[in-house]
Amino acid sequence: MSDPLDMLDIAKRLRALTPARLGLGRSGVSQVTRDVLHFQLSHAQARDAVHARLDAAALAQAIRAQVSQFDSGPVLRLHSAAPDRTTYLQRPDLGRRLDEKSRSALAPNEGGEVDVAMVVADGLSALAVERHVPPLLGLLLPRLAERNVAPVCVVEQGRVAIGDEIGEALQARLSIVLIGERPGLSSPDSLGAYITWAPRVGRTDAERVCISNIRSQGLDYEEAAAQVERAVTEAFQRRLTGVAPEAHRGLSENL
Amino acid sequence: MPFSHTIGNIRYTFANLADLLAKATPLRSGDVLAGVAAESAEQRVAAQFALADLPLQHFLNEQVVPYEQDEVTRLIVDQHNIEAFDPVGGFTVGEFRDWLLSDEATAERLAALAPGLTPEMAAAVSKLMRLQDLIVVAAKIRVVTKFRTTVGLSGRLSTRLQPNHPTDDPAGIAASIIDGLLLGSGDAVIGINPAGDSVAATANLLRLIEAVRTRFQIPAQSCVLAHITTQLGALEAGAPVDLLFQSIAGTEAANRSFGVNLSLLAEANEAGRSLSRGAVCADGTVGRDVMYFETGQGSALSANAHHGVDQQTLEARAYGVARAFDPMLVNTVVGFIGPEYLYDGKQITRAGLEDHFCGKLLGLPMGCDVCYTNHAEADQDDMDALLTLLGAAGVNYIMGVPGADDVMLNYQSTSFHDALYLRRILGLRPAPEFEAWLGGEGFERLRLEAKSPERLLLAAARLLK
Numbered sequence A: 001m002s003d004p005l006d007m008l009d010i011a012k013r014l015r016a017l018t019p020a021r022l023g024l025g026r027s028g029v030s031q032v033t034r035d036v037l038h039f040q041l042s043h044a045q046a047r048d049a050v051h052a053r054l055d056a057a058a059l060a061q062a063i064r065a066q067v068s069q070f071d072s073g074p075v076l077r078l079h080s081a082a083p084d085r086t087t088y089l090q091r092p093d094l095g096r097r098l099d100e101k102s103r104s105a106l107a108p109n110e111g112g113e114v115d116v117a118m119v120v121a122d123g124l125s126a127l128a129v130e131r132h133v134p135p136l137l138g139l140l141l142p143r144l145a146e147r148n149v150a151p152v153c154v155v156e157q158g159r160v161a162i163g164d165e166i167g168e169a170l171q172a173r174l175s176i177v178l179i180g181e182r183p184g185l186s187s188p189d190s191l192g193a194y195i196t197w198a199p200r201v202g203r204t205d206a207e208r209v210c211i212s213n214i215r216s217q218g219l220d221y222e223e224a225a226a227q228v229e230r231a232v233t234e235a236f237q238r239r240l241t242g243v244a245p246e247a248h249r250g251l252s253e254n255l
Numbered sequence B: 001m002p003f004s005h006t007i008g009n010i011r012y013t014f015a016n017l018a019d020l021l022a023k024a025t026p027l028r029s030g031d032v033l034a035g036v037a038a039e040s041a042e043q044r045v046a047a048q049f050a051l052a053d054l055p056l057q058h059f060l061n062e063q064v065v066p067y068e069q070d071e072v073t074r075l076i077v078d079q080h081n082i083e084a085f086d087p088v089g090g091f092t093v094g095e096f097r098d099w100l101l102s103d104e105a106t107a108e109r110l111a112a113l114a115p116g117l118t119p120e121m122a123a124a125v126s127k128l129m130r131l132q133d134l135i136v137v138a139a140k141i142r143v144v145t146k147f148r149t150t151v152g153l154s155g156r157l158s159t160r161l162q163p164n165h166p167t168d169d170p171a172g173i174a175a176s177i178i179d180g181l182l183l184g185s186g187d188a189v190i191g192i193n194p195a196g197d198s199v200a201a202t203a204n205l206l207r208l209i210e211a212v213r214t215r216f217q218i219p220a221q222s223c224v225l226a227h228i229t230t231q232l233g234a235l236e237a238g239a240p241v242d243l244l245f246q247s248i249a250g251t252e253a254a255n256r257s258f259g260v261n262l263s264l265l266a267e268a269n270e271a272g273r274s275l276s277r278g279a280v281c282a283d284g285t286v287g288r289d290v291m292y293f294e295t296g297q298g299s300a301l302s303a304n305a306h307h308g309v310d311q312q313t314l315e316a317r318a319y320g321v322a323r324a325f326d327p328m329l330v331n332t333v334v335g336f337i338g339p340e341y342l343y344d345g346k347q348i349t350r351a352g353l354e355d356h357f358c359g360k361l362l363g364l365p366m367g368c369d370v371c372y373t374n375h376a377e378a379d380q381d382d383m384d385a386l387l388t389l390l391g392a393a394g395v396n397y398i399m400g401v402p403g404a405d406d407v408m409l410n411y412q413s414t415s416f417h418d419a420l421y422l423r424r425i426l427g428l429r430p431a432p433e434f435e436a437w438l439g440g441e442g443f444e445r446l447r448l449e450a451k452s453p454e455r456l457l458l459a460a461a462r463l464l465k
Helices: A004-015 A033-051 A056-067 A085-090 A100-109 A126-143 A162-169 A221-238 B017-023 B029-034 B041-052 B056-060 B071-078 B082-088 B093-101 B107-116 B119-126 B131-138 B170-182 B199-215 B228-236 B252-257 B262-274 B311-325 B345-361 B380-393 B416-426 B432-438 B441-449 B453-464
Strands: A076-079 A114-121 A153-156 A172-180 A191-197 A208-214 B003-007 B010-014 B158-161 B189-192 B222-224 B244-247 B291-295 B329-332 B366-368 B397-400
Touching: A004 B170, A004 B453, A033 A126, A033 B380, A056 A076, A056 A126, A056 A153, A076 A100, A085 B029, A100 A162, A114 A126, A114 A162, A126 A172, A126 A191, A126 A208, A126 A221, A153 A162, A162 A172, A162 A191, A172 A221, A191 A221, A208 A221, B003 B041, B010 B017, B010 B041, B017 B041, B017 B119, B017 B311, B029 B311, B041 B093, B056 B082, B056 B119, B071 B252, B071 B262, B071 B311, B082 B107, B093 B119, B093 B131, B119 B311, B119 B345, B131 B345, B131 B380, B158 B170, B170 B189, B170 B199, B170 B441, B170 B453, B189 B199, B199 B222, B199 B228, B222 B244, B228 B244, B228 B262, B244 B262, B262 B291, B262 B311, B291 B311, B311 B329, B311 B345, B329 B345, B329 B397, B345 B366, B345 B380, B380 B416, B397 B416, B432 B441, B441 B453
Parallel strands: A076 A153, A114 A153, A114 A172, B158 B189, B158 B397, B189 B222, B244 B291, B291 B329, B329 B366, B366 B397
Antiparallel strands: A172 A191, A191 A208, B003 B010
């Protein structure tokens, strides 16, 4: 096996080629203090992102500042049937449905069909939503100017499929769910966009289009907005989203 | 047929075998989510008492998923070997546990018993076992498989080198492979989870591993963990396919959601074997095991294909699928699925040891992806504990991921360093062929060339053309 000095030299060069944690030093066979602490920091940030509570009022205000320019009406604040994070993490079924109060709050807005239900949910990273949704909407809403977009809904403790119930209640032809993705060790603030044609309770993930990894080190806002617009245009042409179920390591991530 | 057990003046009844097994299962979030878990701690123990008194013979008469509806059940029933079952045929589940722990249950007898056990029997007895029971019995069982290395020998611990990259960049993947090899990783397989699932990309990644392998004469096997049909496409296109991978589960419907069935797996096994790419191994015979399966508790529920059966019993049924194809490698990806199935470090730890035990008891070469996601209540300390326990239990292999951080699949597994730790603390060595390579010319050449990795990667790229 290589001696540690060799490794240090090789490490830097290998590390330029991948975001993976390559060329870590060794003390005995174990990792050195600095690398252990860097890992712990990344994990701490990811954990904080998972457990951070969405500041829905502030987010709604930031969104309102964007939508007022494009006249998409008020911002609705909703809550899933999962009362808190601990429940949310163990009961994906509750995170996919609205609570009683939210369901009735949606009722007055039922005013005939709309083209697009725009749903913002904290998912597994409130940080991602707070950071990326206002600027993304600022670029996305003008691209959807020709379509009738329902008032933006901000949902606490929501999963992707909550867009199905909201879309159904709003009689929307299509839903866009912007949601915080499961934080990776190097990406605590990754945002995903899920586009679903004919949102109805019971849709599966295979019936959606997903645009993933929207963050500063990933897909930038301009490109993300363009991709969402393309997916929406295609959905209206095909009157369909999604394909056959994908085998993603066999296991659904169940956002 | 209802089962019952009375504690004090409460008579607990269980509607059928599936209900009894579910209620007897140590607590985990996935069974609660499915609505099959025990409703109280006392009810759980009552179910365990009732299960302990159940004759093993009963498992031959009642199936948890109907025979007519499910090809996995048909496989289990049709391939059951009654002669192999005979030595334990008179036991209850509780007596079976005692026998497994006894000195009567030698390595030879346990190996001979495997085809006589159904997955449900293995799951049932595991539900009556504490962690130390799961460890002490599993440690008696060696399941040895061969391709270019021999994996699973006593006193050995192998690793799957997992050099994933978020965009399948060949240089990035090659860099991770080199880093892992320099730290003694890769003797179970060098296996890439690709970001995309295309025949062309799969074939290219296989050629990349092949280039590194042949340049440094490494006794190792490759795998690109795309969908099985994609790998078969690459094989037909002439790509250098060593092992064929697929995720599998314990019901026909769950396997359908993965896009596979038993006949497709058989076809893949045959296609892989027909290439005869294995080598002469340490014992002088040629390695012919080509299948690589991954499993994990909760996958059937996740696919809405669980038939009201608890997730651990279904996981054991996935091993029933795996053993029909004499695989080279099988590992549970125990903490990958998330907290809605295994909530915290405690649940992940138990599940990992259950899976390893059940797989070994059924005759499988079990490894484990000791892992967790960032939304589970777990951290590196939990992984260190499970890793060490699995080492004591004689796990065939673990994963080797740079710094334990998989930058493509976004979860934490075990690092190259973790494997070195386990080898050192338990006195374990790599597979014999790989161990010899680490002390030979091929490794020396890798060390020298790795000093200017850019040149090495260029060389790999040239070989690709």
